[in-house]
Amino acid sequence: MVTKTDAAKEQLSASARWVVGITGASGAIYGVTLCRQLLAAGYHVHLVVTDAGWRVLKEELGWDASRRLDCLNEQFEYAPEEKRMTYHPLNDIGASIASGSFRCEGMTIVPCSMGTLSAIAAGASTNLLTRAADVMLKEGRPLLIVPRETPLHAIHLENMLKLARLGVRIIPAMPAFYNGPQSIEDIVNFLVGKVMDSMGIDNHIYKRWGQPDGNE
Template sequence: MKIAVLISGASGSILSKRLIEVLNDNHELFVVASDEAKWIFKQETEEEFDEFIRKKKCKVFKNSDFSSPLASGSFKIDAGIIIPCSVKTLSAVACGYASNLITRCADVCIKEKRKLIMVVRETPLSPIHLENMLKLSKIGVVILPPMLTFYNKPKNLEDAVDFVIGKLLDQLNLHNNLFKRWE
């Protein structure tokens, strides 16, 4: 699959890091990270984003690069994933405000009827956040907040992260064994 991994400035860098690790070998990845996301990545993982991504096979674009193929509907991708997705980015996408490559790529996914998954990171959620999520869900966007689960008896943070990434891969119809399924 050709997948755009779009990383906005919200807590949850471990989610985007794990998604890229899982998909890197078998899929064509196009990665865009905001400046805020790169700063948060360093704070949360103690690793420089550019160092991490340099070791991967991804194609990386600056968030300001509107000449990127991701900015055009004629460039075919199978899915766009905003992970983590800040409520600022959620709001921009819900209003069609494509002011950077992350929100433009999301806008393209919506207008071209391509899979768009938004891993929204915020708690508690305000009525505005909920209305924006409902608005996007009604047009087919998958809203996938990184919710904790306990039936799989997670033993550590990695188990919890793998559960979220596994659920995300399920939305892409990609087989995975990242979490114990309900029997």
């Protein structure tokens, strides 16, 4: 039996697509959690992971980076025929998301390394991820970047300011503690929820100020 919720997700997934990039910055769990939330909400995810991103997925989450498609299947129930997620190899510069004619809601890079951020700020489309980000800028579509680095020097800050002036949403991976997090999951969900807020996607995965359970 198909419920109204299932039907709504099916209809949504037919047209609503987000590009998600995961780079080699620490905090791979942020990108993984965002993908899971988007899939659960009925969105189609177009995923790009840098080589350094795969290394971090291995180091931080224990993924076997040598079995990339198997990892995606295990973690996201990745199945190309179901059209829930499309994985694009980093060097596939001819992928759909490399063209401005590809329609999508926007793109988020979480976490974003300073190297990737620098390339985007310079307009250097050296791989599919930076090319897809460049497409978002030239087409005027939402681009959200979650930088994860500390401390920051002047070049980092100047690159973020440059992108912010171009309309890019900069959402640093900064946890909050006013919501009384009790676990790492609570901290991760806070950031992912804030990212989804900026994406314009309704969510109840973190406790909001003035709302005891976060779901009111």
